[in-house]
Amino acid sequence: MGQLSLKQITKTFGTFEVVKDVSLDVHEGEFMVFVGPSGCGKSTLLRMIAGLEHTTDGDIVIDGKRVNDLAPVDRGIAMVFQSYALYPHMSVFENIAFPLRVEGAPAAEIKSKVEAAAQILHLENRLDQRPGNLSGGQRQRVAIGRAIVREPEIFLFDEPLSNLDAALRADMRIELTRLHKQLGATMIYVTHDQIEAMTMANRIVVLNAGDIAQVGAPLELYHKPQNTFVAGFIGNPRMNFLPVTCTEVTGTGVTVDFNGQRLHVEVEAPASLRSHLPGAPLTLGVRPEHITLGGGNASMTVTPSVMEYLGQNTIGYAPLPGGEETFCFVLPGTQKVPADTPIDVTFSTADCHLFDSDGRALPRRANTEDLGAPALQIERTTG
């Protein structure tokens, strides 16, 4: 139980189409994350699933049943709001007990369920306090507690951690992942924090202005983005996009001309495009973390204007000729690179992505598993 399907969901406010024809299947027990830039319709989509907002068109189906006209409780859904929405005049106990009181559950049952929820969320010692006396993280846990006592099949979270500071957010991220394992319920989680999306999700839905740009596992989105939007959105710092011209399509990939270098990128060219490709302008995508100082089979000269030394790595930003685009590279560890001095950076074509003029990716040939394998050398102690 807890299987959710969206069938061609559309939502318009006045004449403004906020969610456009979204279809999506969320599996039972899945942790699904919606990401996208601000205003792309994430909250609106979530509120429609919750039953707080009507759909303009399309069906919401839970466990095979159309629920468009059902109230949230009857959908078996609980929601945790970004702003917590706690009842400030009630104790933590009463806040968590609220859904059970609404149901008219017997007092003994309420007590045991609230205490069980408090235990899961480490709130046992706070049950008598008012929300106003709690820290942000504790308030958020109370809000989650109120959701879990009802034992819903589907949890909705709308940016639940965005009001917390970075350290607390990291803690809560781990706790939520643990909670998901413990409860086994379906969870739909809205965020615009990439790290949350990448670390917590089974699958990520990237939304772009009301459209689904791509659905997939985190590493799949990272390694095989289907378009420039996803390529630019997933990964931090952003992927570099460089203009290239296609010269040849072969059986193993596409060869492009990049500043006079001929680069062979292993992608599949769709049959329909194959004949148009030679001579056509393409976009070469390479992630900042795949740039090295020597070693790859492609190179370019950049003049970094700003260098950032983070200890763990070194980030450089260089203006690209003839554009507002900035070229970014990330080098491991602390490497002294003088600013305002031209340097040669290199990268490997195996790490490159190719996009056509409409921004659609030419599918990479490599397996996601191979790409995901960490290139770590582990020293083994023998004996």
Place this chain on the structure above:
Amino acid sequence: MMNPSRRATRVLTLVNPFSKRAQPSAMMDRYSWYEIVLIYLGIFVFLFFMLAPFLEGFLVSLKPLSQLFSTPYSFWPENGSFEAYVTMWERIPYFAIYIFNSLLIATVATLIVLALVVPAAYAFARFSFRGMPLLLGAFLAVSMFSGAVLLIPLFRLMRTLGILNTYWAMIIPGAAFLIPSAIWLLRTYMMRIPPELNEAAYMDGASQFYTFRRVILPLARPGIIVVAIMTFIGAYAQQFIFALTFNSKTEFMPLPVGLFAFFGRQEVIWNELMAASFVGIAPALVIIFFLQRYLVGGLTAGAIK
């Protein structure tokens, strides 16, 4: 020459006595001596203007009647006594009934207003429906009239309804003219309650009415008390004109009309009039102080973010 330790104590006394900060000696709360003097002077002048009539009234109530018309007029009573507070009861045997009537009229009017205004203000704060701005505008317009302007039509209305010379003739118009401003006041207060609370309660399966009773009402309590106090004072002050116009039965008269009895044919019994005024206001003051104890701020702390 000032020695350093005296200097330190002087700085300490200059912290802002009105600061709400946890640490009242914070830099921005420090005032120089002349600012403090000016602030207290301002407070004194303001309070003097407000309270001087009360002081004068109280002193008058202590003086024997003859002294009131002596020249030169003496502000302080010579051989003052509380005699007027005793004799007034004899001069006006109905006095206790007048006080009771006043309280009854104001209390019932307040209850009626609250019963109508609390749900109405909630509806105006939370729902949007067709004609809402028009209705709110109409309420504002109505509250600009005082009942006095509409006395004649009201009289005819009361007569048609057959409630002239009853308590209702004083309660109903009193309540009616207090409702519009009460709705505006409480609506503004309720709009500050985060709407997420409604959504959260709805998600948890609570009905509109359950949410209203268990979430909105407790949170709106300070606002409701303010409205209750305002309405009570308003109803207390208003009843004079309605009583004079719509009621001719002595036993239903409220206090302000009753005080007229001290205006004799020849002279006004000022000392007893003042004594009666203070005695008459006392119960209302007690009620307002009682209500005020429930005015607690910061109820919504911790609701969101």
